[in-house]
Amino acid sequence: MGDLGRGVLYPREQGAVANVERRTPGEALAPFVESYWHVQWRTEEPFETKVLSHPNVHLVFEEPVPLVYGVDRRLFVRRLEGRGQVLGVKFRPGGFRSFAPGPVIELADRRIPAADLFGPEVDDVNRAVLRRSDTDAMVGPAEEFLLRHLPDPDPVAGEVAAMVDAITTDPALFRVGQAAEALHVSVRTLQRLFAEYVGASPKWVLRRARLHEAAARADQGVPVDWANLADDLGYSDQSHLIRDFTATVGVSPAKYARA
Template sequence: MGRGVLYPHEHESIVSVDRQAPCPELARFVEFYWHVRWDTDEPYETKVLSHPNVHLVFEEPAPLVYGVDRALFVRKLEGRGQVLGVKFRPGYFRPFAGRPVIELADRRIPATEFLGPAVEEVNRAVLGTTDLAVMVRRAEEFLLPLLPAVPDPVAEEVAEMVGRITADPALFRVDEAAGTLNVSTRTLQRLFAEYVGASPKWVLRRARLHEAAARADQGARIDWAGLAGDLGYFDQSHLTRDFTAVVGTSPARYARS
């Protein structure tokens, strides 16, 4: 899954993760497909610092749509199983949602609500194999006819906005992001509520937490005060409070775990 998965070394011993790119016709809408398999004798909680993306997940007992999880995504894995996820690009689930994507935030919703009852049959077909290429093909055969006839130019604009502000380490505040994107703060907030499902402030903050966790996962000694300054925090205490509030432990303790 890449950046955002917490305790990755422990995770890799239990969970197998593969990714596949979408076909060209779906590349505008989908970042990638992710396939997770697990086999564990003891219950295991996988924890993820989510990204500003909506996911369609083919899983038992029924397919679900996951809105942006603004806290910490936690899922208990037991026994043996698999799921196939469709990670939509920021803004690009809006045509399927039929309403502002912020209404999906922190929720897991039956996929039938957005994609109709046929998605349940597709769910069975997708999970009826362990071959990732076959799983993706079956999912894409279902999704392609559902694409909107007319592309939404605002969705592409919003996707680019999310990409720019998460890739720029010098952006710490919403007003700075709005100025860089040549829109007003209010417009940026409105677009993110309508298309992304999380506020610009959350997106900026989450990008900083992703970086802090990624640094901690490297295993090298970290100058936390220096990192806090690099990430735009007032001081190390500010970073520690922010990280602990979401992850449940301080960044220094997380790095030692």
Template sequence: MESVARGVLYPGRHAEVVETRRRDPSPEAARFVELYWHVRWRVDEPHDSKVLSYPSVHLVFEEPEPRIYGVVRDLFVRRLEGEGQVLGVKFRPGCFRPFADGPVSAYTDRVVPAAELFGPEVAAVGRAVLAKQDTADLAKLAEEFVLSRLPEPDPVAEDVAGMVERITARPDLFRVDEAAEALHVSTRTLQRLFAEYVGASPKWVMRRARLQEAATRADAGDPVDWAALARDLGYFDQAHLVRDFTATVGVPPARYARS
């Protein structure tokens, strides 16, 4: 078990009030599930948790009801008040599609009651999950529920998961045609598969990987050569990186690094 940090903005400030833990899925669930994450907080005043989300769909056991969170293309902000906890099931990119009744893009930038897809019994599971305190116990109940709902394996979903993994590991990839060439598919096929299975375009996935890498470098605490980083990430120049980062995070990367 380890903490989950990448993608969380202002991680030092976040860790002061929020405890985030993770559990890996069993081999049986790992075809579909990337991990289970457990967030617990206690704050004296409201705290906005900000995250550069991954191209993943989440099933979240929370109050007042379990919900499905589609891919969030903007900055994800969750206001935390008082004390509480949530347990999330993070599906592998592309691998929520076999559970859904249509393209995953239908969930993009949306939060819907989990009962709409998994039936009313998910509410009782949610109450049982949140009655626990230990991460392993919460994750065990969540996994039992997921295993009871496992669809037939979809080889295309697994292929798409591999595609997302490959291009997010290459933050220097900047154009969709470059990604398509690296993946040995046509640009049109790549765009169609991502709309159906991921819920975000290849361009967005590549851009998000670059922004996460820039934020990770800034969070490391070491001086950052922003011009060199911009080149490493495939930007035309430093100004392009600054504009891209500011448009999503809300502040330029150098100012973010000083925060």
């Protein structure tokens, strides 16, 4: 089993049915693409995979047609049955803007046939990718396809990616106003850039990073001091953390940790 990655809920259960491998893009695509991910699964009984999504757009080669997944601001759930595989292209935050016809926020919470954005050629690439089962062999035609559609680099996209990285890795940033001040932009500018390039608001990105950390702590298999964790994550109190976690994941953090 490969590392399922931060944000994947119930990783032990999911790791029993799914294997994940990742690859880095070539130099030309690196400004746009964060990674490729290949998931293969085999399960006797239907299994629902659940993920606290990140602020990334994905192009996924899958049956019956490839799809573009906007940032899923809710809980991402996918039902796995029998045997199967998909290959995903995880774009950097802001990296999909040059491929999109409009602001990336228009893709939020949506799954769109890739042909609507890339043209019918992508369906042929989908078949070529899924005929293979080796990760590197699958990445080959996907990367060749993206290189044929490579837009000019957008320097603002790179700046926005750096902004996302800064506010999701700085444990001292809890509020949009704090983030804007740290990034030397106005709150309104930050909100506008995130709608145009990321596909989610700065408030959502900050909140989701806190939920990722809460789930990661719960997955460690050791008792968690939820009051201290709430304080560490900038919640007003333990009850605030519990409400936020439960509203998104569907169960309280304590119940999730016991699962």
